[in-house]
Amino acid sequence: MASTRAKRTIAITLVAAFALMAISPIFATAQTIPGHAKTGPYIDKLRFDVITSDDLQVLALQNDEIDVIDSFLDPTFIPALEVAENIQLTNVLRNGYGFVTINCDRYPLNYTAVRRAIAFALDKNAISADIFEGFSGSQDSPVPKQNGWSIEGQLPYTYYEPQVQKGKDLLEAAGFYYEKGAEFLTGPKGDFDPILVECASSSPIAIEVGAFIADALLDLGIEATSEPTDFYEYLGRLNNHLDYDMCFLAWEFGSADVDFLGKEWASWNADEPFLNFPNFKNSTYDYYIDDLLHSTDYDTVYAAAIKLQEIWVYECPYIITYQNIKYHAWRDDKFAGHVNDWSDGVPGTWTNKKVHLKADQGGPFGGTFRWSNSLDLDTFNLLGASSAYTIQVLTELYDSLMTLDSTGLDMLWLAESYLAETHAENDAIPVGHTRFTFNILQNATWTDGTPLTAEDVAFSLNFLRDAPGNRYRPDLLEMSAAYAPSTYTVVVEFNTESYWHLHGVAFKPIFPKHIMQEIVIEDWAEWSPNPPVEEFVTSGPFIITEYVAGEFTELTYNPNYFFGPDKTVETPDTDTTTVAPPDFTMAIVAGAVGAAVVILVGGYVLMRQK
Amino acid sequence: MGLREYVIRRLIYMFLLVVAVVCFNFFLFRLPTLLFGVSPVDLMIDVNLRRNMTAELLEEIYARFGLVPNPDIFDWIYMFWRYVVNMFTGDFGYSFVSQRPVTDEIMARLPNTLLLMGTSSIVAIILGIFTGVKVAADPGSNRDVGAVTVALFIYALPVFWVGMMLLMTFSFYVPNLTGGLIQFPSGGTITPDVWIASKDDPLGGLIIAGNILHHLVLPMVTLGVGGYGGYFLYMRNSLIDVMTEDYILTARAKGLDENQVLYKHGLKNAMLPMVTIIAMTFGFLINGATLTETVFGWYGLGRYIFRSLIILDYPVVQAIFMVIAITAILANFIADLLYGVLDPRIKYG
Numbered sequence: 040m041a042s043t044r045a046k047r048t049i050a051i052t053l054v055a056a057f058a059l060m061a062i063s064p065i066f067a068t069a070q071t072i073p074g075h076a077k078t079g080p081y082i083d084k085l086r087f088d089v090i091t092s093d094d095l096q097v098l099a100l101q102n103d104e105i106d107v108i109d110s111f112l113d114p115t116f117i118p119a120l121e122v123a124e125n126i127q128l129t130n131v132l133r134n135g136y137g138f139v140t141i142n143c144d145r146y147p148l149n150y151t152a153v154r155r156a157i158a159f160a161l162d163k164n165a166i167s168a169d170i171f172e173g174f175s176g177s178q179d180s181p182v183p184k185q186n187g188w189s190i191e192g193q194l195p196y197t198y199y200e201p202q203v204q205k206g207k208d209l210l211e212a213a214g215f216y217y218e219k220g221a222e223f224l225t226g227p228k229g230d231f232d233p234i235l236v237e238c239a240s241s242s243p244i245a246i247e248v249g250a251f252i253a254d255a256l257l258d259l260g261i262e263a264t265s266e267p268t269d270f271y272e273y274l275g276r277l278n279n280h281l282d283y284d285m286c287f288l289a290w291e292f293g294s295a296d297v298d299f300l301g302k303e304w305a306s307w308n309a310d311e312p313f314l315n316f317p318n319f320k321n322s323t324y325d326y327y328i329d330d331l332l333h334s335t336d337y338d339t340v341y342a343a344a345i346k347l348q349e350i351w352v353y354e355c356p357y358i359i360t361y362q363n364i365k366y367h368a369w370r371d372d373k374f375a376g377h378v379n380d381w382s383d384g385v386p387g388t389w390t391n392k393k394v395h396l397k398a399d400q401g402g403p404f405g406g407t408f409r410w411s412n413s414l415d416l417d418t419f420n421l422l423g424a425s426s427a428y429t430i431q432v433l434t435e436l437y438d439s440l441m442t443l444d445s446t447g448l449d450m451l452w453l454a455e456s457y458l459a460e461t462h463a464e465n466d467a468i469p470v471g472h473t474r475f476t477f478n479i480l481q482n483a484t485w486t487d488g489t490p491l492t493a494e495d496v497a498f499s500l501n502f503l504r505d506a507p508g509n510r511y512r513p514d515l516l517e518m519s520a521a522y523a524p525s526t527y528t529v530v531v532e533f534n535t536e537s538y539w540h541l542h543g544v545a546f547k548p549i550f551p552k553h554i555m556q557e558i559v560i561e562d563w564a565e566w567s568p569n570p571p572v573e574e575f576v577t578s579g580p581f582i583i584t585e586y587v588a589g590e591f592t593e594l595t596y597n598p599n600y601f602f603g604p605d606k607t608v609e610t611p612d613t614d615t616t617t618v619a620p621p622d623f624t625m626a627i628v629a630g631a632v633g634a635a636v637v638i639l640v641g642g643y644v645l646m647r648q649k
Numbered sequence: 650m651g652l653r654e655y656v657i658r659r660l661i662y663m664f665l666l667v668v669a670v671v672c673f674n675f676f677l678f679r680l681p682t683l684l685f686g687v688s689p690v691d692l693m694i695d696v697n698l699r700r701n702m703t704a705e706l707l708e709e710i711y712a713r714f715g716l717v718p719n720p721d722i723f724d725w726i727y728m729f730w731r732y733v734v735n736m737f738t739g740d741f742g743y744s745f746v747s748q749r750p751v752t753d754e755i756m757a758r759l760p761n762t763l764l765l766m767g768t769s770s771i772v773a774i775i776l777g778i779f780t781g782v783k784v785a786a787d788p789g790s791n792r793d794v795g796a797v798t799v800a801l802f803i804y805a806l807p808v809f810w811v812g813m814m815l816l817m818t819f820s821f822y823v824p825n826l827t828g829g830l831i832q833f834p835s836g837g838t839i840t841p842d843v844w845i846a847s848k849d850d851p852l853g854g855l856i857i858a859g860n861i862l863h864h865l866v867l868p869m870v871t872l873g874v875g876g877y878g879g880y881f882l883y884m885r886n887s888l889i890d891v892m893t894e895d896y897i898l899t900a901r902a903k904g905l906d907e908n909q910v911l912y913k914h915g916l917k918n919a920m921l922p923m924v925t926i927i928a929m930t931f932g933f934l935i936n937g938a939t940l941t942e943t944v945f946g947w948y949g950l951g952r953y954i955f956r957s958l959i960i961l962d963y964p965v966v967q968a969i970f971m972v973i974a975i976t977a978i979l980a981n982f983i984a985d986l987l988y989g990v991l992d993p994r995i996k997y998g
Binding site for chain 1 (some may be wrong): 685686700748813821943956
């Protein structure tokens with residue numbers, strides 16, 4: 040039997056251990072890199088080496104010529120990279136998907152029952168397993184499943200598994216039947232031509248998906264063929280609402296906004312070029328669009344988004360065929376702090392801000408973080424950039440009022456706070472208008488030393504709205520005014536009400552007024568900065584310091600960046616792939632739980648001893 | 650007809666050919682638009698921009714690129730006329746993608762293409778002629794049969810595959826085996842670290858030149874190997890034909906040694922068809938080597954043509970094809986003149 044002394048020792052040890060557990064979360068959060076969630080960058084230089092082919096990118100990563108591959112990996116490289124030294128693989132669901140659009144104007148595809156029957160008959164799980172070898176998943180909703188607005192998995196049914204009999208039952212109920220001796224079905228309004236499923240001849244994946252869909256149609260008893268076609272040829276037909284039955288496409292979203300549910304498939308857009316490929320018209324669907332696009336109340340907007348998805352999934356103007364998983368490869372021997380962004384994965388702007396040298400490399404500050412860039416920069420004019428590979432470099436040079444954090448949530452950036460008002464909140468605002476008042480940071484400067492003020496923000500928004508044909512313009516067409524009543528306050532007013540106006544304004548890049556006002560607004564596309572030979576005034580965390588056409592672009596840390604770290608603070612090295620801000624709530628909860636355990640266990644032991 | 654009349658006639662033919670090329674060039678790159686209604690604008694509008702598209706914005710985008718949506722016959726005539734005027738005044742316009750003058754874009758890539766194509770062609774020509782002559786001296790021998798077999802094998806190899814094999818070997822396996830002692834770059838034209846370091850070095854220019862040559866080796870060998878087989882076979886066959894001529898028999902009868910017969914009488918005459926081939930080779934230097942430049946990530950015109958074709962960047966592809974066509978026509982013209990000068994049997998007429 041243990042002595043009293045031994046029991047006391049055990050009790051004290053237990054109390055100490057639990058006490059340590061209770062306060063440990065505070066120490067855990069204290070071991071992150073200095074600053075707050077917005078602090079960065081920690082590296083000295085960021086370099087984008089132009090490496091155009093997948094093979095060369097993988098070779099360069101293995102040879103330690105780059106630290107991260109910018110695009111997602113071809114799955115065939117995964118086995119080799121999994122066993123490679125100092126190389127890590129991470130994955131993220133693609134913020135997009137592959138799908139077939141169905142011409143809802145065309146008999147018999149104008150029957151909801153036919154479209155649903157095809158969706159039920161299609162084996163989406165087999166597409167993921169056979170074509171993508173498991174690097175993909177099934178999806179029904181038009182909103183990707185990692186997006187908080189998505190209803191994926193919330194419906195009482197899915198189209199994942201092949202349910203051919205269910206499809207046949209739907210067709211029968213809709214009046215489809217076999218004529219005597221016929222091989223294929225006849226519709227309630229008579230015979231119809233075989234369904235043509237068109238897929239891009241340039242994409243082996245598209246061709247295989249097309250074959251799966253044609254097989255599903257044949258399983259249902261509908262005559263169909265799959266035909267590889269020139270992608271741009273049928274894209275032109277879709278854009279202009281010309282003839283087709285079913286066509287394969289793939290989408291990648293740039294944000295988490297779901298206003299597209301209202302813009303894309305509204306009945307009134309069924310004949311608009313570039314919109315509503317399936318010519319989808321549904322009055323119940325239209326009914327909820329106004330709530331989605333023109334309400335400013337989150338609950339109303341959310342309810343509308345849910346309802347629209349429910350109708351959409353039921354009606355099947357598109358059939359989503361897969362949502363693939365993006366694998367990214369990066370080296371972990373020199374840098375730590377990589378961030379697996381919800382949409383971009385590791386090669387994204389959050390990694391550039393948070394990545395830092397390891398202690399054994401002389402970290403945390405300094406070093407050159409090297410990306411591959413699959414294409415060279417087309418231009419340094421962000422307004423005119425259309426290539427994702429150009430945009431991923433140029434976005435490091437500018438800031439916006441808000442941004443998305445690495446989990447996809449809104450984060451204030453240049454704006455310190457904002458106020459959104461309509462007539463309901465403020466009588467001074469005309470009925471039907473929305474007004475945003477942003478208070479911006481007071482320590483932001485342009486790289487030439489000029490302070491970044493509300494004047495720059497107001498000028499940029501007006502410029503983006505008025506410059507003809509620029510890609511940022513559509514979101515701002517309903518903006519009636521943007522002005523700066525004081526140095527650090529900007530007011531933006533829209534002549535309509537919408538929950539989405541905030542993102543329409545807040546995610547736009549802010550340009551220096553003192554530079555851009557020299558440009559004739561109609562000639563914005565001809566503005567062609569030539570850094571570093573000519574001074575290029577920007578505000579972002581990096582400055583362009585070297586550019587060799589076709590070879591690389593070198594960016595250097597902006598020493599005056601408003602969220603730049605205090606480099607006098609010694610930073611402990613961390614090997615985490617995500618960076619979390621200090622979480623005191625977690626510490627309090629853990630402390631309370633720990634204290635309870637200490638009291639109960641310690642009390643019990645002491646009581647036993649007594 | 651004398652040389653002067655011959656040159657004038659050839660110049661007139663050349664001019665007519667250029668006019669035909671200009672016309673053909675216009676329609677060639679607009680075929681997707683003419684046949685299927687595909688517009689470059691369609692290719693530049695991503696999903697997020699597309700769903701926010703308005704008719705007004707679309708018109709503005711077309712106007713920005715100098716295009717007409719759904720052009721009718723009068724629009725086509727107008728576009729053709731504008732294009733012809735621009736071509737003959739040397740105004741190649743602006744790239745749809747970069748918004749920079751096409752001439753600047755071409756000039757930025759031209760030196761790299763000329764370096765790669767020029768060095769690889771010279772290596773292939775010299776090696777091809779040298780080995781062709783050596784084996785033609787003894788046709789049917791084991792050496793000849795072996796060399797022809799090897800040359801045919803090399804000639805048949807896909808150039809991109811050769812490039813990939815070289816890359817895998819000399820940029821990955823050999824460096825791994827030798828601990829990085831022997832290593833060729835895995836792509837590009839320069840090493841960024843070397844470029845940046847050499848900026849502060851008094852011998853920076855030399856360092857960069859050495860680095861470019863280091864990068865040049867593998868693509869040059871790839872293209873050289875690809876071209877070698879052809880030159881070798883042309884040279885060998887041409888020389889074997891010549892060696893059966895009566896004047897070779899006469900030379901031998903005069904008691905000249907075999908080397909003199911081969912190089913002084915045989916090679917000189919066998920080189921005539923080679924002149925045309927070599928002139929044409931240099932005429933096509935400018936078009937680059939799309940596959941090799943793509944495999945090695947070489948910043949040249951070949952890769953640029955490919956990318957511009959994919960995204961229907963008309964101003965770029967029509968300018969490059971125009972330049973290629975004109976240099977090919979010029980090279981042909983020079984080859985014709987050279988042929989006349991070198992071979993006294995040729996009469997202008």
